[in-house]
Amino acid sequence: MGNPKDAAPLGSSTLSVVDNRTGKKYSIPIVDNSVKAVDFKAIKADKVPGEREENETHKGLRVADQGFLNTAVLRSQITYIDGDAGVLRYRGYPIEQLALHSSHLETAYLLIYGSLPTKSQYEVWSNEIAQHSIVHADAEQFFRSFRYDAHPMAILTSAFAYLGSYYQEANPSLQGQNLYTKGDPASLAVMDKQIYRLIGKATTLAAMAYRVRQGREFVTPPTGMSYTGSFLYQMDYLGQENYKPNPVLEKALDVLFLLHADHEMNASASSVLQVGSSLVDPFSAVAAGCASLYGPLHGGANEAVIRMLISIGKPENVPAFIEAVKKREKVLSGFGHRVYKTSDPRSFLVRKTADEVFRIAGKDQLLETAMALHDAAMKDDYFVSRKLAPNVDFWFVFVMLHSHFSLMFIQERSNLSCDGFPERLLPGALRRTAGCWMVGTLAAGVQMMLQSGGVKIWRPRQIYVGSGRRDYVRIDDREAVEGPRMTPSAVEHSGISKRTRLAAYKGKL
Structure with missing residues (x-):
């Protein structure tokens, strides 16, 4: 962090901070126009009379950033956004060029592997995703177990977690916590296989969630169709001979998928990375991101x-x-x-x-x-x-x-x-869940697993402003505390619950 006694000279890539509580000066390095939050932990002071001990002043400053308005959680090479100028680039490519010339699957390759694929690379990539689009026959029973009016996003969130139960070789809890962090060919191969599975099966799961709501039979992913063409086919096919989705609608959906493939550290991406930092299996992490998409401030x-x-x-x-x-x-x-x-x-x-x-x-x-x-x-x-x-x-x-x-x-x-x-x-989150929103998230997940220094579990700090130390009071000696959120809300009961309350039975409270 530098010498706390002397501020750095003008023009150096540092931030000079003066703690007016102590009069000490600190020089904090600036790298890529950012400072490390942990550097502020060196700025310590003695507790002043009357100050709360919970402030932990002697342990150094904490950086408060409610809602992560200006906090960077990782170094990334994937997506650049300039919100003021209205700029969005994937791996340096303007989103406008990709939307005009590329496809969703080609852009997915770019996001995950860092460069646009050659023809042979793209053939391998698209073929693997197509081959991994089919789900186990047991999935039909799983989807049919939901109520007829279950929200599709609730079904999809459950379905991604359900996938994880099928692939024990993909679970670090069973195969060793360094399964995805070693970076050797075997580890990378396991990682790639899960990427094929997640992107390939995403449209299948989304279509199944849709069709279960319609009371229709499920459709096996077709061969020889594009990624979005297959998605539309699985949702709409009702037995017609030589059925093909409209090419204009197919292209339109592909553009929408491409545009939502990544958006830096949005709520779903950061949810996946937060959960993934515990080194859980990728299917459980993606389920967490899907739950985030369910929210009305995000995918909803x-x-x-x-x-x-x-x-x-x-x-x-x-x-x-x-x-x-x-x-x-x-x-x-x-x-x-x-x-x-x-x-x-x-x-x-x-x-x-x-x-x-x-x-x-x-x-x-x-x-x-x-x-x-x-x-x-x-x-x-x-x-x-x-x-x-x-x-x-x-x-x-x-x-x-x-x-x-x-x-x-x-x-x-x-x-x-x-x-x-x-x-x-x-909600429109379905189109993100259908194989597009997770692409950038998977790219960021790979980046995190292979980052220099290894994976550290994400553990944000808090600023405690609650009660100081209190001594336990026996229940007979307590006084009721009233006010908003000071007591549980009453629930109106009817039907079987009300009748059961009126009934007599052994052990009734």
Whole structure:
């Protein structure tokens, strides 16, 4: 950390810090425009009179960063994002070039292995993924065990963990904790096989989750089709001879997969890496990321957009909705982004894809409502001044609604509302789970397993602000503490639970 007595000279790659509690000066190295949080542990002071001992002042400063707004957890060579400039690059390649010229599987190879594949490399890669797309016959029983109205994301989260029970050779708990960290050919081969399995089976599991909700038989992955073509086939095939998905829709879905293949340390990626740092098997780690995608602030954002559009109903209701948003009575979904402060570069690419889909699928009232909302928000200073531009989730829904992909995302047994669209929707996280969102996560996982210095389990710190030391009080001598979150909420019981409470039986409390 340097000499705590003297600050570094001007122009050096260091950060000079003066602790006004002690008067000491510290020089902290700056590497790649970053400082190590652990370097601040050297900045210590004596406890002042009246200070809480839980502050642990003598153990050094802690860096507070609620929500990881400015904390880097690893060094990566995979994805670069400049949120202010609206830049997204995979391994240095602009996302715009990849979306125009590449495919999802080719981009997946790039993310995981660091370079675009040659023709022979791509053939091996795509063939392996196709061969590993078939799931064990027992999976049918597993999927049928869920309730008919189970949310597909709950099914998928369970399904990824379920896969881990089949492959004992892929589990470090059974094969040794250095299974994925040795970096020798045997270890890398085991790692690659799990990558084939996860990417290959992801679309199969997603299609099965969809079809179990429709009450349909499952479809074996076809041969000779593209990754997204196979996905559409598995979802929609009902026995027609020589069935082939529409090529425009197939390409549109491939672009969507590519655009969502990685997004640096988003919630799902960091969830997978957090869990993976314990050296658990990759299937369990991916299940954790899938659970993160389920959330409405992440993968569920697409579902929120569709719900919003259904609630608006028709274009003439947009002005009233806009005013309600300004009064904080309604929530505007699909605008703004945690990272991108100007525009999301992916949104332009999805919009271009949407235009191509519109030409064959046409438009309807929900689309007209979405476009009216877009136009109104973009002309309103309230949203413009707050940099609330449409993000990739908003334009993604355009493609979903008008390529009839929306049928993938609907619960058909629910009550119908606007123009026949069901109230209950399958979130857009499904398209991420279908083999695309995990690609960048797998790349980051490989990078973490093979990083210099080995894998260290992620263990964030906290700032304790709770009670100081308290002595135990016997239950008869305690006084009730009332207030929000100070006592459990009461639950209303009915049916069998209420009747059981009224019944008499041995051992009743």
